[in-house]
Amino acid sequence: MERRTDSAQIETLLSWCSAHNLQIDQRLQVVPDNTGLAVYSGAAFVNPSQTLIKIPKSAVLSVKSCSASQFIETSPYGLDAQLALSLALLIELERGRTSIWYGYLQSLPDGTVDLPLFWGIENDSGTGSSNDSDSPEALKWLEGTEIERLLFDAEGIPISDRIRRYFAEVVVPTMARLPPEVVPESSQPTLQQFFRAYSLVSSRAFLVDAYHGLSMVAIADAFNHSYDNHVHLETEYEVCPDCGSLQQCPHDQDPTDFSSPSKAAETEDDYEMVSNANISPHSEVFNTYGETLTNAQLIAQYGFSLDVNENDRITWQFDDLVKFLDGLPIPRRSSGNPVVPAPNAPFGLPWKILADSFDQNVFIDLDLIDPLHNVDVFCVTCEGKVSWQLWLLISSYFSARLIPADEMLSFLARLGEYHTLWENGNEDTAADGDLDTMILVVKAIAFAVVSLCQERKTRVGRGTTRRQLGDLVDHSQPRAKLVLLQVITELSILESSEALWSETDF
Numbered sequence: 439m440e441r442r443t444d445s446a447q448i449e450t451l452l453s454w455c456s457a458h459n460l461q462i463d464q465r466l467q468v469v470p471d472n473t474g475l476a477v478y479s480g481a482a483f484v485n486p487s488q489t490l491i492k493i494p495k496s497a498v499l500s501v502k503s504c505s506a507s508q509f510i511e512t513s514p515y516g517l518d519a520q521l522a523l524s525l526a527l528l529i530e531l532e533r534g535r536t537s538i539w540y541g542y543l544q545s546l547p548d549g550t551v552d553l554p555l556f557w558g559i560e561n562d563s564g565t566g567s568s569n570d571s572d573s574p575e576a577l578k579w580l581e582g583t584e585i586e587r588l589l590f591d592a593e594g595i596p597i598s599d600r601i602r603r604y605f606a607e608v609v610v611p612t613m614a615r616l617p618p619e620v621v622p623e624s625s626q627p628t629l630q631q632f633f634r635a636y637s638l639v640s641s642r643a644f645l646v647d648a649y650h651g652l653s654m655v656a657i658a659d660a661f662n663h664s665y666d667n668h669v670h671l672e673t674e675y676e677v678c679p680d681c682g683s684l685q686q687c688p689h690d691q692d693p694t695d696f697s698s699p700s701k702a703a704e705t706e707d708d709y710e711m712v713s714n715a716n717i718s719p720h721s722e723v724f725n726t727y728g729e730t731l732t733n734a735q736l737i738a739q740y741g742f743s744l745d746v747n748e749n750d751r752i753t754w755q756f757d758d759l760v761k762f763l764d765g766l767p768i769p770r771r772s773s774g775n776p777v778v779p780a781p782n783a784p785f786g787l788p789w790k791i792l793a794d795s796f797d798q799n800v801f802i803d804l805d806l807i808d809p810l811h812n813v814d815v816f817c818v819t820c821e822g823k824v825s826w827q828l829w830l831l832i833s834s835y836f837s838a839r840l841i842p843a844d845e846m847l848s849f850l851a852r853l854g855e856y857h858t859l860w861e862n863g864n865e866d867t868a869a870d871g872d873l874d875t876m877i878l879v880v881k882a883i884a885f886a887v888v889s890l891c892q893e894r895k896t897r898v899g900r901g902t903t904r905r906q907l908g909d910l911v912d913h914s915q916p917r918a919k920l921v922l923l924q925v926i927t928e929l930s931i932l933e934s935s936e937a938l939w940s941e942t943d944f
């Protein structure tokens with residue numbers, strides 16, 4: 439769907455930037471592209487570590503800075519923060535030219551960003567949008583995919599229901615309470631307008647610091663995404679959540695603590711976009727919306743996917759995995775008493791200690807788990823490998839049936855070593871000890887991974903082969919096409935993993 443921003447809108451945006459002290463390095467140009475705006479370099483080469491954009495904190499639109507700040511409850515992150523910022527944005531949009539962000543807001547895409555959570559419900563919002571003809575087909579292929587899971591909150595409630603509920607329970611009453619100097623009394627935004635505000639927040643907002651939280655940041659949001667990015671936004675997150683001060687302030691709990699060095703005033707007042715790679719002349723300058731984002735996450739949150747995305751993975755939730763493992767045959771020793779696993783803690787393991795003790799070889803760094811881009815830890819990667827967390831969960835599940843609880847930690851450490859030797863065909867060099875038990879568990883892990891992949895394959899792609907899906911892509915409308923490509927990727931990951939883990943010679 440094309441939604442090019444025209445040059446008059448860009449000019450108004452740039453005048454607004456100068457009026458609000460937002461500085462853009464002359465080597466960069468904001469230009470129209472098919473999705474709205476994009477940023478390109480000019481004739482000059484740009485080196486890394488250059489500050490290219492300075493955005494005064496006073497220019498960001500957040501719940502704290504908006505015209506109705508005292509009427510909106512803030513939330514630090516997650517869906518609640520997105521909903522609150524959507525309301526703040528909606529109010530500023532309703533204010534039209536009287537909003538101090540008008541020059542910025544007029545440059546944003548006109549319609550609702552095409553996110554799957556709105557598919558099939560656009561017509562319910564009262565505008566009779568016609569984009570929806572493609573939705574039934576797209577929704578059909580969405581079933582069982584990684585995208586589908588992202589359309590629900592942690593309690594399993596559809597995010598679209600949460601948005602509607604927030605509109606009815608918070609947006610409508612808040613709009614009715616606002617004094618006329620904030621929005622005119624005649625202003626009664628529709629659910630469709632709130633959908634648009636939500637879609638803009640979902641696809642453009644940044645978590646800037648502990649004071650402003652999730653915010654709309656002009657120009658920073660004009661960059662498209664790539665994981666080979668050239669620039670990133672730098673902010674000091676740890677500011678006072680009450681007043682935004684980076685230095686000591688009256689809200690500090692310990693007034694005698696003067697340990698934090700005071701920063702220069704200019705660092706305190708600006709957010710900065712800084713280059714982290716060379717930028718060639720006349721090329722598009724990319725930001726990254728998250729280094730670990732999968733295509734499913736990009737589609738759900740931003741409405742687009744990359745042609746190739748090495749972050750793609752298939753994920754499972756902890757409870758579903760345990761239920762699945764419960765249905766598999768438990769490996770048994772030919773002699774010795776079976777062990778009854780500890781019923782409470784998951785398999786009696788100190789998960790945090792185990793997680794911390796994994797070294798550089800691990801697939802996912804725990805530091806990458808952040809509230810906005812939550813990394814799903816139990817997964818198979820696009821190469822078909824399992825994440826260490828999935829390996830650990832499966833191996834401890836089976837080991838708990840074979841090994842007494844107080845020996846589990848050391849057994850799992852030895853099992854990890856043995857599994858690595860075995861993968862490389864060097865299992866003969868393993869020290870003796872409980873070799874038989876380790877072989878049993880390694881076989882059970884391989885069997886479990888193959889079974890998990892096979893089971894997931896029955897739920898993705900409606901039993902259609904990848905070749906047939908490929909033929910369908912060519913004749914599909916944009917939404918169905920986007921989902922079909924995702925289905926093909928997911929099936930291919932599952933097939934690679936199944937092949938990799940079946941290869942093992944038992």
Ligand SMILES: C[S@@+](CC[C@H](N)C(=O)[O-])C[C@H]1O[C@@H](n2cnc3c(N)ncnc32)[C@H](O)[C@@H]1O
Nearest residue numbers: 473474475476641642659660661662663740742
């Ligand atoms: C933060 S905005 C980036 C600027 C954007 N072009 C605009 O002004 O609307 C995010 C939106 O840009 C588009 N976008 C960003 N990176 C993209 C990419 N690599 N491929 C396709 N669309 C992309 C998507 O429509 C996404 O929702």
